[in-house]
Amino acid sequence: MDMDALSALMGEDLAAASYADIWVSAPDPADLPLLGEARRLADSLGCYVHAVITDEAQADRAIALGADKVHVAGRPGEFLMTQHPEFCFFAVNKLHQAARAAQRHKAGLISDARNLRVDEVSRALLGSHPVYGGEYLLDFALTSPAKFATIDPRTLPEPYADPNRSGEVVPNNFVAPEPRVRDLGPVDYTPQAWRPLTKAKVIVSVGRGIRDAEGVALAKRLAERLGAEFGGDRSARDSGWVDEEHEIGLTGVEVAPKVYVAVGVRGDTVHNAAIARAQHIIAIYPNPEAPIFAVADQVVVGEPKEVLTKLLAMLG
Protein backbone atom coordinates (compact mmCIF):
# COMPACT_ATOMS: atom_id res chain seq x y z
CA MET A 1 0.00 0.00 0.00
CA ASP A 2 1.40 3.45 -0.81
CA MET A 3 1.79 6.09 1.90
CA ASP A 4 -1.09 8.27 0.74
CA ALA A 5 -3.57 5.44 0.77
CA LEU A 6 -2.29 4.39 4.16
CA SER A 7 -2.58 7.84 5.68
CA ALA A 8 -6.02 8.33 4.13
CA LEU A 9 -7.08 5.11 5.80
CA MET A 10 -5.56 6.18 9.09
CA GLY A 11 -7.26 9.57 8.91
CA GLU A 12 -10.58 7.88 8.31
CA ASP A 13 -9.87 5.50 11.12
CA LEU A 14 -9.22 8.38 13.49
CA ALA A 15 -12.47 10.09 12.60
CA ALA A 16 -14.60 6.97 12.73
CA ALA A 17 -13.13 5.33 15.80
CA SER A 18 -14.84 5.86 19.08
CA TYR A 19 -12.40 6.50 21.85
CA ALA A 20 -13.19 4.55 25.00
CA ASP A 21 -11.89 3.51 28.40
CA ILE A 22 -8.84 4.38 30.46
CA TRP A 23 -5.52 2.95 29.30
CA VAL A 24 -2.33 2.83 31.33
CA SER A 25 1.10 2.30 29.82
CA ALA A 26 3.19 0.40 32.37
CA PRO A 27 6.41 -0.98 30.90
CA ASP A 28 8.08 -0.82 34.34
CA PRO A 29 6.69 -2.42 37.50
CA ALA A 30 7.23 1.03 39.11
CA ASP A 31 4.53 2.40 36.75
CA LEU A 32 1.82 -0.02 37.95
CA PRO A 33 0.52 2.29 40.75
CA LEU A 34 -0.96 4.44 37.96
CA LEU A 35 -3.60 1.72 37.70
CA GLY A 36 -4.96 2.77 41.11
CA GLU A 37 -5.58 6.28 39.78
CA ALA A 38 -7.16 4.84 36.62
CA ARG A 39 -9.40 2.57 38.73
CA ARG A 40 -10.57 5.52 40.85
CA LEU A 41 -11.65 7.46 37.73
CA ALA A 42 -13.10 4.39 35.98
CA ASP A 43 -15.34 3.58 38.94
CA SER A 44 -16.99 6.97 38.73
CA LEU A 45 -17.20 6.92 34.91
CA GLY A 46 -18.26 3.28 34.62
CA CYS A 47 -15.65 2.26 32.06
CA TYR A 48 -12.88 -0.32 31.76
CA VAL A 49 -9.25 0.02 32.76
CA HIS A 50 -6.68 -1.40 30.34
CA ALA A 51 -3.06 -2.00 31.32
CA VAL A 52 -0.38 -2.23 28.63
CA ILE A 53 2.64 -4.09 29.99
CA THR A 54 5.76 -5.60 28.46
CA ASP A 55 6.16 -8.62 30.73
CA GLU A 56 3.26 -11.04 31.08
CA ALA A 57 4.50 -11.98 34.56
CA GLN A 58 3.16 -8.59 35.76
CA ALA A 59 -0.40 -9.33 34.58
CA ASP A 60 -1.70 -10.61 37.93
CA ARG A 61 -0.39 -7.59 39.78
CA ALA A 62 -1.86 -5.27 37.13
CA ILE A 63 -5.26 -6.91 37.62
CA ALA A 64 -4.99 -6.78 41.42
CA LEU A 65 -4.25 -3.03 41.19
CA GLY A 66 -7.27 -2.31 39.01
CA ALA A 67 -6.88 -3.47 35.40
CA ASP A 68 -9.88 -5.17 33.75
CA LYS A 69 -7.95 -5.97 30.60
CA VAL A 70 -4.24 -6.54 30.19
CA HIS A 71 -2.36 -6.23 26.90
CA VAL A 72 1.21 -7.45 26.55
CA ALA A 73 3.19 -5.48 23.96
CA GLY A 74 6.90 -4.87 23.40
CA ARG A 75 6.55 -1.09 23.10
CA PRO A 76 3.45 0.19 24.91
CA GLY A 77 3.70 3.69 23.42
CA GLU A 78 3.65 2.29 19.88
CA PHE A 79 0.90 -0.20 20.76
CA LEU A 80 -1.26 2.64 22.11
CA MET A 81 -1.00 4.40 18.76
CA THR A 82 -2.99 1.50 17.31
CA GLN A 83 -5.71 1.62 20.02
CA HIS A 84 -8.38 4.21 20.83
CA PRO A 85 -7.94 5.30 24.42
CA GLU A 86 -10.35 7.95 25.69
CA PHE A 87 -7.98 8.58 28.61
CA CYS A 88 -4.37 7.47 28.50
CA PHE A 89 -1.80 7.64 31.30
CA PHE A 90 1.98 7.22 31.25
CA ALA A 91 4.53 7.53 34.05
CA VAL A 92 6.11 10.98 34.14
CA ASN A 93 9.51 9.63 33.02
CA LYS A 94 7.94 8.35 29.78
CA LEU A 95 6.90 11.79 28.55
CA HIS A 96 8.51 11.22 25.16
CA GLN A 97 6.45 8.11 24.39
CA ALA A 98 3.33 9.77 25.78
CA ALA A 99 3.79 12.93 23.70
CA ARG A 100 4.39 10.95 20.50
CA ALA A 101 1.26 8.87 21.05
CA ALA A 102 -0.74 12.00 21.98
CA GLN A 103 0.30 13.69 18.75
CA ARG A 104 -0.73 10.60 16.74
CA HIS A 105 -4.18 10.79 18.33
CA LYS A 106 -4.35 14.61 17.96
CA ALA A 107 -4.73 14.71 21.71
CA GLY A 108 -3.90 17.10 24.50
CA LEU A 109 -1.43 16.05 27.18
CA ILE A 110 -1.06 17.29 30.74
CA SER A 111 2.45 16.53 31.93
CA ASP A 112 3.20 15.68 35.56
CA ALA A 113 -0.54 15.93 36.17
CA ARG A 114 -2.00 16.41 39.65
CA ASN A 115 -5.56 16.26 40.86
CA LEU A 116 -7.02 14.51 37.79
CA ARG A 117 -10.79 14.56 37.34
CA VAL A 118 -13.20 14.01 34.50
CA ASP A 119 -16.05 16.36 33.71
CA GLU A 120 -18.75 13.74 33.32
CA VAL A 121 -20.88 15.86 30.99
CA SER A 122 -18.27 17.07 28.51
CA ARG A 123 -15.85 14.15 29.19
CA ALA A 124 -13.01 16.72 29.43
CA LEU A 125 -9.99 15.64 31.47
CA LEU A 126 -9.15 18.20 34.13
CA GLY A 127 -5.81 18.37 35.87
CA SER A 128 -3.02 20.63 37.06
CA HIS A 129 0.58 20.90 35.90
CA PRO A 130 3.23 22.31 38.26
CA VAL A 131 5.36 25.15 36.87
CA TYR A 132 8.48 26.96 38.05
CA GLY A 133 9.65 24.07 40.17
CA GLY A 134 6.25 23.56 41.80
CA GLU A 135 5.74 27.18 42.91
CA TYR A 136 2.22 26.99 41.51
CA LEU A 137 0.15 24.92 39.11
CA LEU A 138 -1.67 25.63 35.87
CA ASP A 139 -5.13 24.07 35.67
CA PHE A 140 -5.95 22.57 32.28
CA ALA A 141 -8.98 21.00 30.63
CA LEU A 142 -8.39 18.66 27.68
CA THR A 143 -11.20 18.48 25.16
CA SER A 144 -9.81 16.20 22.42
CA PRO A 145 -11.42 12.77 21.81
CA ALA A 146 -8.33 11.15 23.35
CA LYS A 147 -6.80 12.77 26.45
CA PHE A 148 -3.31 12.06 27.74
CA ALA A 149 -1.56 12.68 31.03
CA THR A 150 1.78 11.76 32.53
CA ILE A 151 1.69 11.06 36.24
CA ASP A 152 4.42 10.75 38.84
CA PRO A 153 3.57 7.55 40.75
CA ARG A 154 5.09 9.12 43.89
CA THR A 155 2.34 11.74 43.98
CA LEU A 156 -0.34 9.03 44.26
CA PRO A 157 -1.64 7.41 47.43
CA GLU A 158 -0.41 3.88 48.10
CA PRO A 159 -2.41 1.74 45.62
CA TYR A 160 -4.80 -0.85 46.96
CA ALA A 161 -4.11 -4.33 45.61
CA ASP A 162 -7.04 -6.77 45.65
CA PRO A 163 -5.85 -10.30 44.86
CA ASN A 164 -9.46 -11.36 44.22
CA ARG A 165 -10.13 -8.87 41.46
CA SER A 166 -10.76 -10.47 38.11
CA GLY A 167 -9.45 -9.41 34.77
CA GLU A 168 -8.26 -10.97 31.54
CA VAL A 169 -5.19 -10.93 29.37
CA VAL A 170 -6.34 -9.90 25.90
CA PRO A 171 -4.19 -11.47 23.19
CA ASN A 172 -2.94 -9.25 20.38
CA ASN A 173 -0.82 -9.72 17.29
CA PHE A 174 0.94 -6.38 17.55
CA VAL A 175 4.46 -6.35 16.20
CA ALA A 176 6.43 -3.41 17.58
CA PRO A 177 8.23 -1.45 14.86
CA GLU A 178 12.03 -1.26 15.01
CA PRO A 179 13.05 1.79 17.05
CA ARG A 180 14.45 4.54 14.86
CA VAL A 181 16.99 5.44 17.50
CA ARG A 182 19.54 2.67 17.93
CA ASP A 183 21.03 2.08 21.36
CA LEU A 184 24.83 1.71 21.27
CA GLY A 185 25.17 1.04 25.00
CA PRO A 186 26.35 2.89 28.13
CA VAL A 187 29.26 5.35 28.06
CA ASP A 188 31.44 6.88 30.71
CA TYR A 189 30.88 10.58 30.27
CA THR A 190 30.94 13.89 32.14
CA PRO A 191 29.14 16.77 30.42
CA GLN A 192 31.05 19.96 29.76
CA ALA A 193 28.79 22.09 31.92
CA TRP A 194 28.00 19.35 34.43
CA ARG A 195 26.57 20.79 37.60
CA PRO A 196 25.09 17.80 39.38
CA LEU A 197 23.98 19.88 42.36
CA THR A 198 22.03 22.47 40.42
CA LYS A 199 20.09 19.71 38.66
CA ALA A 200 19.68 17.38 41.62
CA LYS A 201 16.17 16.42 42.72
CA VAL A 202 17.40 15.34 46.15
CA ILE A 203 20.43 16.67 48.05
CA VAL A 204 21.98 15.60 51.33
CA SER A 205 24.30 18.28 52.68
CA VAL A 206 26.56 18.54 55.69
CA GLY A 207 28.04 21.28 57.84
CA ARG A 208 30.35 21.39 60.81
CA GLY A 209 27.59 20.09 63.11
CA ILE A 210 28.15 16.65 61.60
CA ARG A 211 31.33 16.73 63.79
CA ASP A 212 33.81 14.42 62.01
CA ALA A 213 34.66 12.13 59.12
CA GLU A 214 32.55 9.35 60.61
CA GLY A 215 29.50 11.65 60.51
CA VAL A 216 30.30 12.64 56.94
CA ALA A 217 30.48 8.97 55.95
CA LEU A 218 27.02 8.40 57.44
CA ALA A 219 25.60 11.36 55.50
CA LYS A 220 27.17 10.02 52.31
CA ARG A 221 25.53 6.66 52.94
CA LEU A 222 22.18 8.39 53.27
CA ALA A 223 22.79 10.22 49.98
CA GLU A 224 23.60 6.93 48.28
CA ARG A 225 20.53 5.25 49.75
CA LEU A 226 18.30 8.07 48.44
CA GLY A 227 20.00 8.41 45.06
CA ALA A 228 20.80 11.97 46.13
CA GLU A 229 23.70 14.29 45.39
CA PHE A 230 26.03 15.15 48.25
CA GLY A 231 27.14 18.66 49.19
CA GLY A 232 28.05 20.88 52.09
CA ASP A 233 28.12 24.46 53.34
CA ARG A 234 31.11 26.77 53.69
CA SER A 235 32.19 25.12 56.95
CA ALA A 236 32.16 21.70 55.25
CA ARG A 237 34.43 23.04 52.56
CA ASP A 238 36.75 24.58 55.12
CA SER A 239 36.89 21.19 56.83
CA GLY A 240 37.85 19.59 53.52
CA TRP A 241 34.68 17.47 53.27
CA VAL A 242 33.48 18.97 49.98
CA ASP A 243 35.17 20.78 47.10
CA GLU A 244 34.23 24.08 45.49
CA GLU A 245 31.72 22.50 43.07
CA HIS A 246 29.86 20.98 46.02
CA GLU A 247 29.75 23.99 48.27
CA ILE A 248 26.16 25.20 48.64
CA GLY A 249 25.95 28.93 49.18
CA LEU A 250 25.99 32.18 47.28
CA THR A 251 29.75 31.84 46.72
CA GLY A 252 29.31 28.19 45.73
CA VAL A 253 26.27 26.67 44.06
CA GLU A 254 22.60 27.64 44.30
CA VAL A 255 20.27 24.67 44.31
CA ALA A 256 16.57 23.94 43.78
CA PRO A 257 15.91 20.29 44.68
CA LYS A 258 12.57 18.74 45.53
CA VAL A 259 13.99 17.61 48.87
CA TYR A 260 16.99 19.06 50.71
CA VAL A 261 18.31 17.23 53.77
CA ALA A 262 20.64 19.42 55.84
CA VAL A 263 22.56 17.43 58.45
CA GLY A 264 24.62 19.42 60.90
CA VAL A 265 24.22 22.57 58.82
CA ARG A 266 23.75 25.62 61.02
CA GLY A 267 22.26 27.63 58.16
CA ASP A 268 23.97 30.98 57.81
CA THR A 269 22.43 33.63 55.54
CA VAL A 270 24.40 32.79 52.40
CA HIS A 271 23.62 29.10 52.73
CA ASN A 272 19.91 29.64 53.37
CA ALA A 273 19.60 32.04 50.44
CA ALA A 274 21.14 29.42 48.14
CA ILE A 275 18.51 26.82 49.10
CA ALA A 276 15.52 29.17 48.95
CA ARG A 277 14.14 27.38 45.86
CA ALA A 278 14.11 23.92 47.47
CA GLN A 279 10.57 22.58 47.77
CA HIS A 280 10.94 20.65 51.01
CA ILE A 281 13.71 21.08 53.57
CA ILE A 282 14.60 18.69 56.36
CA ALA A 283 17.06 19.98 58.97
CA ILE A 284 18.83 17.98 61.66
CA TYR A 285 20.91 20.03 64.12
CA PRO A 286 21.74 19.81 67.83
CA ASN A 287 21.06 23.43 68.78
CA PRO A 288 17.36 24.49 68.66
CA GLU A 289 18.41 28.11 67.94
CA ALA A 290 20.10 27.25 64.61
CA PRO A 291 18.96 29.58 61.77
CA ILE A 292 18.51 26.56 59.45
CA PHE A 293 15.34 25.70 61.37
CA ALA A 294 13.63 28.93 60.30
CA VAL A 295 13.66 27.79 56.65
CA ALA A 296 12.98 24.07 57.20
CA ASP A 297 9.70 22.20 56.77
CA GLN A 298 10.74 19.38 59.10
CA VAL A 299 12.93 20.20 62.05
CA VAL A 300 14.76 17.62 64.13
CA VAL A 301 16.69 18.84 67.16
CA GLY A 302 19.24 16.14 67.83
CA GLU A 303 22.76 14.87 67.41
CA PRO A 304 23.15 14.35 63.62
CA LYS A 305 25.23 11.16 63.88
CA GLU A 306 22.70 9.49 66.18
CA VAL A 307 19.74 10.47 64.01
CA LEU A 308 21.51 9.30 60.83
CA THR A 309 22.45 5.95 62.34
CA LYS A 310 18.85 5.23 63.33
CA LEU A 311 17.49 6.57 60.05
CA LEU A 312 19.80 4.39 57.95
CA ALA A 313 18.77 1.35 59.98
CA MET A 314 15.09 2.15 59.45
CA LEU A 315 15.45 2.78 55.69
CA GLY A 316 17.28 -0.54 55.32
Add this chain to the structure above:
Amino acid sequence: MNTLVILRAIQDPAGLSVNRRAQKVFINREQYIFNPSDRNALEAALRLGGEVTVLGVGGAPVEQVLRDARAMGAARAIQVTDEALKDADALVLTHVFKRAIEQVGGVVLVMLGAEVLDGDGAQIGPRLAEALDWAFVGNAYELKVNHNTLTAIVARGRAFARVEADLPAVVAVAPDSNKPRYAHAGRIISIFSDANAVEVWRLADLDLSESELQPVTELRGESFPPERELGKRLEGDVVAQLAETLRRI
Protein backbone atom coordinates in the same frame (compact mmCIF):
# COMPACT_ATOMS: atom_id res chain seq x y z
CA MET B 1 23.61 20.94 6.54
CA ASN B 2 20.48 22.95 7.36
CA THR B 3 19.64 22.99 11.04
CA LEU B 4 16.63 24.69 12.57
CA VAL B 5 16.37 25.60 16.24
CA ILE B 6 13.02 26.30 17.88
CA LEU B 7 13.17 29.00 20.52
CA ARG B 8 10.73 30.02 23.16
CA ALA B 9 10.49 33.14 25.28
CA ILE B 10 9.43 32.69 28.87
CA GLN B 11 8.63 35.11 31.64
CA ASP B 12 11.79 35.53 33.73
CA PRO B 13 11.04 33.84 37.07
CA ALA B 14 13.14 36.53 38.77
CA GLY B 15 10.28 38.91 37.96
CA LEU B 16 7.62 36.68 39.53
CA SER B 17 6.45 36.21 43.05
CA VAL B 18 3.91 33.68 44.21
CA ASN B 19 1.69 34.25 47.20
CA ARG B 20 0.18 30.93 48.18
CA ARG B 21 -2.04 32.43 50.86
CA ALA B 22 -3.56 35.01 48.51
CA GLN B 23 -3.56 32.36 45.73
CA LYS B 24 -2.01 34.80 43.31
CA VAL B 25 0.98 35.06 41.02
CA PHE B 26 2.39 38.56 40.87
CA ILE B 27 4.37 39.69 37.85
CA ASN B 28 6.55 42.40 39.38
CA ARG B 29 8.61 42.85 36.27
CA GLU B 30 7.38 41.72 32.89
CA GLN B 31 10.59 40.54 31.35
CA TYR B 32 11.19 37.68 28.98
CA ILE B 33 14.21 35.47 28.67
CA PHE B 34 15.38 32.70 26.42
CA ASN B 35 14.12 29.39 27.81
CA PRO B 36 17.49 28.34 29.29
CA SER B 37 17.86 24.97 27.59
CA ASP B 38 16.85 26.46 24.20
CA ARG B 39 20.08 28.47 24.46
CA ASN B 40 21.99 25.20 24.82
CA ALA B 41 20.16 23.86 21.77
CA LEU B 42 21.26 26.89 19.76
CA GLU B 43 24.84 26.53 20.99
CA ALA B 44 24.89 22.85 20.00
CA ALA B 45 23.51 23.72 16.56
CA LEU B 46 26.12 26.46 16.00
CA ARG B 47 28.91 24.05 17.00
CA LEU B 48 27.74 21.46 14.50
CA GLY B 49 28.25 24.04 11.76
CA GLY B 50 26.21 24.54 8.64
CA GLU B 51 23.41 27.05 8.28
CA VAL B 52 21.32 27.60 11.41
CA THR B 53 17.80 29.01 11.21
CA VAL B 54 15.87 29.93 14.35
CA LEU B 55 12.10 29.78 14.59
CA GLY B 56 9.64 30.97 17.23
CA VAL B 57 5.93 31.50 17.60
CA GLY B 58 4.61 34.51 19.48
CA GLY B 59 4.75 38.26 19.86
CA ALA B 60 7.37 40.77 20.97
CA PRO B 61 9.04 38.51 23.57
CA VAL B 62 9.91 35.86 21.03
CA GLU B 63 11.17 38.51 18.60
CA GLN B 64 13.72 39.59 21.24
CA VAL B 65 14.86 36.03 21.69
CA LEU B 66 15.17 35.54 17.93
CA ARG B 67 17.30 38.69 17.67
CA ASP B 68 19.52 37.44 20.49
CA ALA B 69 19.92 34.21 18.55
CA ARG B 70 20.93 36.08 15.40
CA ALA B 71 23.51 37.96 17.45
CA MET B 72 24.86 34.63 18.72
CA GLY B 73 25.34 33.48 15.14
CA ALA B 74 22.09 32.16 13.64
CA ALA B 75 21.97 32.96 9.92
CA ARG B 76 18.22 33.40 9.65
CA ALA B 77 15.31 34.02 12.05
CA ILE B 78 11.60 33.43 11.49
CA GLN B 79 8.85 34.67 13.80
CA VAL B 80 5.40 33.23 13.24
CA THR B 81 2.90 35.62 14.71
CA ASP B 82 -0.83 35.88 14.31
CA GLU B 83 -3.76 36.90 16.48
CA ALA B 84 -5.33 33.54 15.72
CA LEU B 85 -2.48 31.83 17.62
CA LYS B 86 -3.39 33.49 20.89
CA ASP B 87 -4.74 30.25 22.37
CA ALA B 88 -2.38 27.85 20.60
CA ASP B 89 -1.58 24.72 22.60
CA ALA B 90 1.14 22.10 22.11
CA LEU B 91 -0.91 20.31 19.42
CA VAL B 92 -1.47 23.48 17.39
CA LEU B 93 2.11 24.73 17.91
CA THR B 94 3.36 21.41 16.59
CA HIS B 95 1.30 21.82 13.42
CA VAL B 96 2.60 25.38 13.00
CA PHE B 97 6.24 24.32 13.54
CA LYS B 98 5.86 21.41 11.11
CA ARG B 99 4.50 23.59 8.31
CA ALA B 100 7.09 26.29 8.94
CA ILE B 101 9.88 23.70 8.80
CA GLU B 102 8.53 22.32 5.54
CA GLN B 103 8.30 25.85 4.17
CA VAL B 104 11.92 26.65 5.09
CA GLY B 105 12.87 23.55 3.10
CA GLY B 106 15.95 21.34 3.23
CA VAL B 107 16.02 21.10 7.04
CA VAL B 108 17.40 17.74 8.20
CA LEU B 109 17.91 18.48 11.88
CA VAL B 110 15.56 20.29 14.26
CA MET B 111 16.84 21.13 17.72
CA LEU B 112 15.12 22.46 20.79
CA GLY B 113 15.53 22.59 24.55
CA ALA B 114 14.94 19.40 26.53
CA GLU B 115 13.32 21.28 29.39
CA VAL B 116 11.09 24.22 29.95
CA LEU B 117 12.03 26.21 32.98
CA ASP B 118 9.93 24.12 35.32
CA GLY B 119 12.26 21.25 34.55
CA ASP B 120 9.85 18.41 34.02
CA GLY B 121 10.40 17.88 30.35
CA ALA B 122 8.81 19.25 27.27
CA GLN B 123 6.32 17.81 24.82
CA ILE B 124 6.92 19.78 21.64
CA GLY B 125 10.03 17.80 20.60
CA PRO B 126 8.51 14.32 20.56
CA ARG B 127 5.25 15.67 19.15
CA LEU B 128 7.06 17.34 16.29
CA ALA B 129 9.07 14.20 15.53
CA GLU B 130 5.83 12.26 15.34
CA ALA B 131 4.15 14.86 13.11
CA LEU B 132 7.14 14.98 10.76
CA ASP B 133 7.62 11.21 10.99
CA TRP B 134 11.27 11.73 11.98
CA ALA B 135 13.46 10.17 14.67
CA PHE B 136 13.47 11.80 18.11
CA VAL B 137 16.50 11.94 20.39
CA GLY B 138 15.79 13.33 23.85
CA ASN B 139 18.10 14.66 26.60
CA ALA B 140 21.06 14.93 24.25
CA TYR B 141 24.56 15.96 25.34
CA GLU B 142 27.31 15.48 22.73
CA LEU B 143 26.19 15.41 19.12
CA LYS B 144 28.00 14.37 15.98
CA VAL B 145 26.75 14.17 12.44
CA ASN B 146 28.50 11.97 9.95
CA HIS B 147 26.97 11.89 6.47
CA ASN B 148 23.42 10.92 7.15
CA THR B 149 23.87 9.59 10.68
CA LEU B 150 23.54 11.39 13.97
CA THR B 151 25.20 10.04 17.12
CA ALA B 152 24.48 11.47 20.53
CA ILE B 153 25.29 10.88 24.15
CA VAL B 154 22.02 10.93 26.07
CA ALA B 155 21.19 10.89 29.77
CA ARG B 156 19.48 7.82 31.17
CA GLY B 157 18.66 8.78 34.71
CA ARG B 158 22.05 9.40 36.31
CA ALA B 159 24.01 7.47 33.66
CA PHE B 160 24.79 8.09 30.01
CA ALA B 161 24.40 6.07 26.85
CA ARG B 162 25.32 6.50 23.20
CA VAL B 163 22.59 6.37 20.58
CA GLU B 164 22.48 6.65 16.82
CA ALA B 165 19.75 7.68 14.38
CA ASP B 166 19.45 8.40 10.70
CA LEU B 167 18.60 11.96 9.66
CA PRO B 168 16.20 13.69 9.51
CA ALA B 169 15.77 13.95 13.25
CA VAL B 170 14.45 16.12 16.07
CA VAL B 171 16.89 16.49 18.98
CA ALA B 172 16.09 17.88 22.44
CA VAL B 173 19.28 19.29 24.01
CA ALA B 174 19.94 19.01 27.76
CA PRO B 175 20.42 22.23 29.76
CA ASP B 176 23.85 21.35 31.17
CA SER B 177 25.30 19.95 27.96
CA ASN B 178 27.37 22.97 26.97
CA LYS B 179 28.24 26.55 27.88
CA PRO B 180 26.40 28.83 25.45
CA ARG B 181 28.51 31.56 23.88
CA TYR B 182 27.94 35.26 24.41
CA ALA B 183 26.91 37.31 21.44
CA HIS B 184 29.59 39.54 19.93
CA ALA B 185 28.90 43.16 20.94
CA GLY B 186 29.24 44.51 17.39
CA ARG B 187 26.83 41.90 16.13
CA ILE B 188 24.29 42.79 18.81
CA ILE B 189 24.31 46.41 17.65
CA SER B 190 23.92 45.55 14.00
CA ILE B 191 21.22 42.90 14.53
CA PHE B 192 19.20 45.04 16.90
CA SER B 193 19.27 48.02 14.54
CA ASP B 194 18.39 45.91 11.49
CA ALA B 195 14.63 45.98 10.88
CA ASN B 196 14.92 42.88 8.71
CA ALA B 197 16.90 40.69 11.10
CA VAL B 198 13.78 38.67 11.86
CA GLU B 199 11.37 37.59 9.11
CA VAL B 200 7.73 37.78 10.14
CA TRP B 201 5.37 35.10 8.87
CA ARG B 202 1.61 35.16 9.28
CA LEU B 203 -0.66 32.14 9.46
CA ALA B 204 -1.81 32.85 5.90
CA ASP B 205 1.75 32.03 4.77
CA LEU B 206 1.51 28.54 6.20
CA ASP B 207 -1.53 26.93 4.63
CA LEU B 208 -2.87 25.16 7.70
CA SER B 209 -6.38 23.74 7.87
CA GLU B 210 -8.91 24.92 10.39
CA SER B 211 -8.77 21.61 12.23
CA GLU B 212 -4.99 21.85 12.58
CA LEU B 213 -5.46 25.21 14.29
CA GLN B 214 -8.06 23.97 16.75
CA PRO B 215 -6.60 23.81 20.28
CA VAL B 216 -7.68 20.98 22.58
CA THR B 217 -6.08 22.31 25.77
CA GLU B 218 -7.83 25.06 27.71
CA LEU B 219 -6.04 26.94 30.47
CA ARG B 220 -8.69 27.25 33.17
CA GLY B 221 -6.71 28.97 35.91
CA GLU B 222 -4.02 28.50 38.49
CA SER B 223 -3.86 26.56 41.69
CA PHE B 224 -1.49 26.64 44.60
CA PRO B 225 0.12 24.10 46.85
CA PRO B 226 -0.65 24.54 50.53
CA GLU B 227 1.32 27.28 52.23
CA ARG B 228 4.55 25.96 53.71
CA GLU B 229 4.63 25.86 57.46
CA LEU B 230 8.27 26.44 58.32
CA GLY B 231 10.13 25.65 61.49
CA LYS B 232 7.85 22.79 62.47
CA ARG B 233 9.63 20.68 65.07
CA LEU B 234 8.95 16.96 64.79
CA GLU B 235 7.79 15.27 67.98
CA GLY B 236 7.52 11.62 68.98
CA ASP B 237 9.28 9.06 66.80
CA VAL B 238 11.10 11.60 64.67
CA VAL B 239 13.21 9.03 62.84
CA ALA B 240 10.11 7.16 61.65
CA GLN B 241 8.61 10.41 60.39
CA LEU B 242 11.79 11.27 58.50
CA ALA B 243 11.93 7.77 57.02
CA GLU B 244 8.31 8.16 55.85
CA THR B 245 9.11 11.43 54.05
CA LEU B 246 12.27 10.01 52.50
CA ARG B 247 10.57 6.81 51.31
CA ARG B 248 8.23 8.94 49.24
CA ILE B 249 10.99 10.54 47.16
